[in-house]
Amino acid sequence: MTAQRLNSALSWVIYAFLLAPILVVIIASFNAGAFLTFPPQGLSFRWYWTFLHNAVFMRAFATSIEIATLATVISGVVGTMAALFAAQARPAIANGVRIAMLAPMLLPEVLTAIGLLFYFYALGIGLHHGVALLAGHVLLTLPFIYINVSTALKGFDWSWQLAARSLGAGPWTTFFRITLPLIKSGVISGCLFSFIVSFDAFSTSFLLKDIGTATLPLQLFDYLRLNFTPEAAAVSSFTVFATLVVMVVTERAFGLKIARF
Amino acid sequence: MNRRALLILPAALILLLLVAAPYLNIVVISARPTSPDGAYGGGFTTANYVAVLTDAYYWRQIGTTLWLGLLTTAGALLLGFPVAWNLARTPGRSQALRQAIVLSPLLVGIVVRSYGWTIILGNNGILNRLARATGITHSILPLMYNRLGIVVALIHVFLPFMIMPILGGLQNMDPALEQAGRSLGAAPGTVFRRIVLPLAMPGIQSGCVMVFVLSISAYVTPVLLGGMRVKTMPMTVVNTLIDSFRWPLGAAESLILSFLGGLAVMVFLRLTPMRWNR
Numbered sequence: 001m002t003a004q005r006l007n008s009a010l011s012w013v014i015y016a017f018l019l020a021p022i023l024v025v026i027i028a029s030f031n032a033g034a035f036l037t038f039p040p041q042g043l044s045f046r047w048y049w050t051f052l053h054n055a056v057f058m059r060a061f062a063t064s065i066e067i068a069t070l071a072t073v074i075s076g077v078v079g080t081m082a083a084l085f086a087a088q089a090r091p092a093i094a095n096g097v098r099i100a101m102l103a104p105m106l107l108p109e110v111l112t113a114i115g116l117l118f119y120f121y122a123l124g125i126g127l128h129h130g131v132a133l134l135a136g137h138v139l140l141t142l143p144f145i146y147i148n149v150s151t152a153l154k155g156f157d158w159s160w161q162l163a164a165r166s167l168g169a170g171p172w173t174t175f176f177r178i179t180l181p182l183i184k185s186g187v188i189s190g191c192l193f194s195f196i197v198s199f200d201a202f203s204t205s206f207l208l209k210d211i212g213t214a215t216l217p218l219q220l221f222d223y224l225r226l227n228f229t230p231e232a233a234a235v236s237s238f239t240v241f242a243t244l245v246v247m248v249v250t251e252r253a254f255g256l257k258i259a260r261f
Numbered sequence: 262m263n264r265r266a267l268l269i270l271p272a273a274l275i276l277l278l279l280v281a282a283p284y285l286n287i288v289v290i291s292a293r294p295t296s297p298d299g300a301y302g303g304g305f306t307t308a309n310y311v312a313v314l315t316d317a318y319y320w321r322q323i324g325t326t327l328w329l330g331l332l333t334t335a336g337a338l339l340l341g342f343p344v345a346w347n348l349a350r351t352p353g354r355s356q357a358l359r360q361a362i363v364l365s366p367l368l369v370g371i372v373v374r375s376y377g378w379t380i381i382l383g384n385n386g387i388l389n390r391l392a393r394a395t396g397i398t399h400s401i402l403p404l405m406y407n408r409l410g411i412v413v414a415l416i417h418v419f420l421p422f423m424i425m426p427i428l429g430g431l432q433n434m435d436p437a438l439e440q441a442g443r444s445l446g447a448a449p450g451t452v453f454r455r456i457v458l459p460l461a462m463p464g465i466q467s468g469c470v471m472v473f474v475l476s477i478s479a480y481v482t483p484v485l486l487g488g489m490r491v492k493t494m495p496m497t498v499v500n501t502l503i504d505s506f507r508w509p510l511g512a513a514e515s516l517i518l519s520f521l522g523g524l525a526v527m528v529f530l531r532l533t534p535m536r537w538n539r
Contacts, residue, residue: 003449004350011347014340015362018420021377022369024387028380078271085268097269100276106471107280108478110495111515115283118290118508121300135279142275171264200370202481207499217372224376224485233380236373243368 022240029233047234057235060219067130067205067215068198071137072145076191078138079145084179087153098150105143112139113207120208127210136204141194148193152186192250196243291512300508309513319497323518326494327525329408330477333415334423337472338465340416341423345464348424349431363424371418375485378414379405382486406488414486415476422475423468430464431457466533470526477522494518 029048033041051057079101086097104112113136120132127133160182164174180187205215214222216239224232291309296302313319348359366374381387382404392398404410434457442452480495487493494514501511 007343007347010343011359014344014420015359017340017417018362018366021374021381021414021417022365024380025373025377078275081268082272085265085272088265097272101272103276104280106474107284108474108519110478110480110498111287111519112280112283114498114502114511114515115287116279117502118300118512119279119283119286122286138275139279142272196368200368200372202371206480207502217370220370220376221372221481221485224372224379232376236370236376239373240369247368 025233026237026240028230029237031230031233033230047230048238050231051234051238054231056214057216057219060214060216063213064199064215064217067134067137068195070134071141071198072191072194074134074138075141075145075194076187079142079190080149080183080187083146083149083153086150087156088158098146101146102143104139109140109201109203110207112136113204117207127208130210130213133205133208133210133213136208137198137201140201140204141198144193144197145187145190148190149183149186152183156182188250192247195246199239199243287512287516290509291516293509295507295509300506309509310517312510313513313517319514319517322492322494322497323521325408325492326477326518327521329412329415329483329493330473330522330525332408332412333419333476334469334473336412336416337420337423338469341420341427341468342461342465344420345424345427345431345461348428349434360428363421366417367421371481372485374418375414375482378410378417379485382410382413405486406490408487408491410486411483411491411493414482415479418479418482419472419475422471426468426471427461427464430461434460462533466530469529473526473529474522477518 030043030045031041031047082097082101086094086101089097116132116136116139117127120126120135125131160178161174164178165171169177199215200217201215202217202221205218206221209215209218216235220232220235223235290301292305292307293301294304294306294308344363348356348363351359379386383389384401384405386405388404389402392402404413438456438460439452442456443449447455478495479493480499483491483493484496489496495518498511498515498518501507501514
């Protein structure tokens with residue numbers, strides 16, 4: 001029993017360790033002073049105000065949203081299709097598909113990005129028009145869609161589909177009226193995770209960004225190398241709050257079941 | 262063609278064209294000569310590999326990178342196992358909350374998390390101020406701009422990747438097994454060593470491999486926490502590629518690091534076999 005208690009206490013210390021840097025950033029963001037000091041010199045929204053009027057950060061924020069949306073839509077469609085295929089395939093094939101679909105998550109992100117950098121130059125496209133960047137983000141997000149949709153498809157009753165088809169519904173109608181509603185929670189949590197992963201991605205964006213484009217994490221990193229004002233904390237906290245809001249809204253609207261592994 | 266096969270077609274194309282082909286291309290480029298008027302020249306050479314493998318500077322960095330990866334993995338295992346254990350023993354709602362705490366770092370960008378650690382560990386950071394205010398020390402505790410800071414932040418960044426697979430293993434374990442062991446007279450330590458550990462081993466292995474691979478290829482955290490004073494291979498690779506624009510050399514550097522990292526993983530998997538089951 002005492003061992004159990006000791007472990008419980010130790011676990012809470014580790015939970016605190018996990019939350020510490022995030023809480024610290026949030027507290028620092030409400031600092032009224034011009035420098036990062038602890039404890040903060042009074043509370044204010046001053047740095048949020050500064051951030052929201054900083055055109056550079058706002059542009060980066062818009063870029064991040066745009067890329068995350070595009071990547072999530074592409075991965076959402078492609079990943080869901082692959083999961084549907086694997087769920088109906090023979091076990092050996094399904095296993096192969098699973099390994100291949102998870103590969104982009106298991107390979108080092110930096111190496112994959114370097115590969116895309118070389119490859120798009122070899123193709124003559126280079127980093128123009130953000131094609132390489134989008135490709136990188138699709139690879140980052142694809143595994144998350146696949147895992148979540150696959151989990152939702154476990155124990156899926158295929159006779160529903162057969163019933164719909166035998167009653168005269170076409171394949172598209174069957175998909176949108178029968179299959180999709182049944183796996184909706186998996187698709188939505190996959191898309192949510194995928195959006196967040198893309199929004200927060202660093203190495204991929206760092207190596208594949210076109211000249212003049214910057215996502216929010218890149219801009220923040222750039223800023224942090226030279227500046228120490230609480231504005232960086234405000235930007236960071238803003239992304240944390242935005243993520244929380246998106247998660248809570250999605251949870252309320254659809255009910256979430258996130259499968260990450 | 263089978264209509265069902267159309268479902269896998271887009272994914273197969275993406276994986277072939279955007280993963281397999283680029284990876285092969287890295288190998289090809291690593292064997293190209295450097296060219297003054299472009300990213301790389303024609304023909305093939307082993308010069309890039311020779312340049313990396315014969316330079317003590319690189320070996321020191323590879324050593325640092327693998328060592329930091331090892332420390333991070335060990336630290337994450339040490340902190341991750343008790344948490345996974347605690348989670349597995351916590352029922353229902355309360356477990357959901359704790360699991361949310363464990364996963365929360367994943368919802369926050371890596372730049373933000375590393376930044377949080379700089380606020381805590383910096384020379385004028387929270388811990389240093391605390392140490393001075395309480396009179397523990399009057400000088401600056403070197404918590405950052407060194408290996409310590411990097412490892413602490415890396416453990417934090419990758420801890421969820423250790424906890425989740427171990428938790429998966431522990432949750433699949435029937436609690437009756439432990440009770441059976443105890444009722445047959447085994448001491449708690451023996452039960453842990455002979456029953457719990459063997460069953461948790463696959464989870465521990467995949468957690469360790471994931472954390473190790475992620476930490477030796479980490480870039481942001483070592484840059485922000487190490488303040489460029491600790492050099493790791495991913496930093497050098499990025500410098501070679503972006504600043505000096507020497508692609509073939511950068512390709513060789515990254516492949517050598519990946520190869521040695523893969524080798525370390527193989528050794529690890531060989532050393533931690535399932536013979537715990539004996």
